[in-house]
Amino acid sequence: MKQTINIPLGSQHIALLEPVRFKFECENEKIIGVDSDVGFVHRGIERACTTKFKFDSIGYVVARVCGLCAITHSLSYTVAIEKLLGGEISKKAKYLRILLLELDRIHSHMLCLSHTCENAGFEAMFMRIMGDRELVMEIQELLTGNRVQFDYISIGGVNRDLSSTVALKIKENLYEVKQKVLGYMDEFTHNWSLSLKFKGIGALSLDDAYIFNAIGPLARASGLNIDVRNEIDYLPFNEVGFLMQTHSDGDINARNLVRLNEILNSILMCENIINGLPEGEIFTKIKGKPKGEAIVRFEAPRGELMYYVKGNGTAMLDRVRIKTPTFSSIPAFSHIFVGQDYADAPAILASFDPCLSCTAK
Amino acid sequence: MFDLKKYRKKSPWILHYNAGSCNGCDIEILACLAPKYDLERFGVINTGNPKQSDIFLVTGPVTYRSRERLVELYTQMPEPKVVIAVGSCSCTGGVFRDMVNVEDGVDRYIPVDVYVAGCATSPELIIDGVVKALEILEQKTKEMEKPLKLFREATLQNSIVNRRHTALKVGEKDEED
Numbered sequence: 267m268k269q270t271i272n273i274p275l276g277s278q279h280i281a282l283l284e285p286v287r288f289k290f291e292c293e294n295e296k297i298i299g300v301d302s303d304v305g306f307v308h309r310g311i312e313r314a315c316t317t318k319f320k321f322d323s324i325g326y327v328v329a330r331v332c333g334l335c336a337i338t339h340s341l342s343y344t345v346a347i348e349k350l351l352g353g354e355i356s357k358k359a360k361y362l363r364i365l366l367l368e369l370d371r372i373h374s375h376m377l378c379l380s381h382t383c384e385n386a387g388f389e390a391m392f393m394r395i396m397g398d399r400e401l402v403m404e405i406q407e408l409l410t411g412n413r414v415q416f417d418y419i420s421i422g423g424v425n426r427d428l429s430s431t432v433a434l435k436i437k438e439n440l441y442e443v444k445q446k447v448l449g450y451m452d453e454f455t456h457n458w459s460l461s462l463k464f465k466g467i468g469a470l471s472l473d474d475a476y477i478f479n480a481i482g483p484l485a486r487a488s489g490l491n492i493d494v495r496n497e498i499d500y501l502p503f504n505e506v507g508f509l510m511q512t513h514s515d516g517d518i519n520a521r522n523l524v525r526l527n528e529i530l531n532s533i534l535m536c537e538n539i540i541n542g543l544p545e546g547e548i549f550t551k552i553k554g555k556p557k558g559e560a561i562v563r564f565e566a567p568r569g570e571l572m573y574y575v576k577g578n579g580t581a582m583l584d585r586v587r588i589k590t591p592t593f594s595s596i597p598a599f600s601h602i603f604v605g606q607d608y609a610d611a612p613a614i615l616a617s618f619d620p621c622l623s624c625t626a627k
Numbered sequence: 628m629f630d631l632k633k634y635r636k637k638s639p640w641i642l643h644y645n646a647g648s649c650n651g652c653d654i655e656i657l658a659c660l661a662p663k664y665d666l667e668r669f670g671v672i673n674t675g676n677p678k679q680s681d682i683f684l685v686t687g688p689v690t691y692r693s694r695e696r697l698v699e700l701y702t703q704m705p706e707p708k709v710v711i712a713v714g715s716c717s718c719t720g721g722v723f724r725d726m727v728n729v730e731d732g733v734d735r736y737i738p739v740d741v742y743v744a745g746c747a748t749s750p751e752l753i754i755d756g757v758v759k760a761l762e763i764l765e766q767k768t769k770e771m772e773k774p775l776k777l778f779r780e781a782t783l784q785n786s787i788v789n790r791r792h793t794a795l796k797v798g799e800k801d802e803e804d
């Protein structure tokens with residue numbers, strides 16, 4: 267007789283934002299095997315980048331790979347093209363790029379935290395965090411003109427300047443968000459349904475994180491200190507006060523705390539940028555057609571994002587390759603699920619903060 | 628007994644499906660359900676079950692693999708139902724139009740009642756769309772209650788009753804009403 271039951275989760279499920287299907291092989295309550303299928307949202311963007319669009323418009327197309335980390339995608343592509351064209355952008359534009367990157371990280375992490383709360387059955391906390399997230403969305407709208415797809419970055423700089431009234435508003439809202447986040451820290455460490463329930467669930471050890479190539483908050487929660495912001499020099503992250511946030515437990519609670527700490531660090535960086543914004547132009551004209559190869563890495567809210575761009579001296583590119591964070595983390599995800607209770611599966615999944623439309627492109 | 632018709636308008640349930648979108652519009656739908664915009668004041672609640680829903684929110688340009696599921700979810704929803712296409716890419720394909728794996732919009736597979744444009748659309752527009760959908764839902768409910776007429780009045784031709792061409796086509800209206 268067959269001893270195991272197969273339970274599917276997805277592709278359409280209330281706990282999921284995106285279509286992904288997991289097939290769990292369960293023995294009684296325990297999961298003993300996972301099979302995942304992520305290809306539901308494959309659209310063929312990489313191919314269209316080389317056949318349909320010219321290189322100067324692709325920055326806006328790749329932003330539509332993922333709505334949550336849109337800014338990281340267009341930024342990585344733009345930096346790759348700037349490398350090929352050999353232009354240098356002004357310092358102010360660099361600072362404004364970091365500002366939006368960090369605002370995006372704050373709202374993405376808040377979305378993930380609220381989702382984790384919802385999957386723990388803590389509906390009130392979900393509503394609270396979503397409500398406070400609007401403060402960040404508001405300043406993103408003020409700064410760029412749109413709430414989600416910003417289209418803020420163009421080859422050579424950024425599209426809008428930061429006026430002093432907007433700067434003031436950003437500071438005000440960020441201060442408020444900071445107080446709220448400090449409040450969540452308390453909830454996430456002391457509230458029974460958030461901390462005790464999540465402690466020891468879905469743990470990933472440091473060695474496993476290394477072996478399975480985990481990245482982003484998932485790896486940092488296991489104590490692996492990798493963060494692309496520490497390793498690159500296209501944008502001056504260290505000047506504006508970047509600090510690595512790690513935790514040693516590796517369970518869901520640790521991931522939540524890492525995310526909260528990162529929000530606090532991002533707020534600090536944003537404040538530093540606004541206080542010390544250098545004078546100058548926001549846009550430098552860069553001429554030419556891309557020729558050669560370039561690789562650019564950035565830290566998206568979920569981990570390392572890599573772009574490879576190859577040009578041949580014409581307006582059409584030869585190849586655009588996108589390696590997204592969730593894709594690299596899938597082996598680690600599958601490893602964590604094994605041995606956990608099935609009832610915890612949605613909560614564990616939410617704590618990974620997977621982004622499937624990135625993964626399938 | 629519950630009066631289902633009355634409650635349907637007061638409390639329509641939403642089913643949300645992502646047919647290959649970039650998540651931009653999905654998080655705006657989520658923001659709509661959250662405190663600032665609060666779609667729930669119209670009695671709307673997000674369900675995961677097609678059999679209990681009245682309004683179908685679709686985002687994304689419909690990818691090759693999600694089209695079957697889209698049609699399946701649509702057919703599982705009970706009548707009357709309203710479909711809202713959220714975002715430019717679900718209305719027409721948007722930026723994804725003519726990409727290899729994309730089917731250019733939801734209305735190639737299922738009938739759409741409300742189109743909400745914008746990439747990404749804003750929560751205000753989504754709320755407008757849902758309010759519009761409520762009107763359409765009410766209208767559809769009324770139409771469903773009317774008995775269907777299958778034949779026109781028969782005509783007399785050369786003092787013989789002629790029943791030719793009296794059958795009504797699906798959706799056709801008799802001129803007399």
Ligand code: SF4
Pocket residue numbers: 330333415648649650651652653686687713714715716717721722745746747748
């Ligand atoms: S309309 Fe734009 S923002 Fe919305 S899902 Fe489509 S591509 Fe994303």
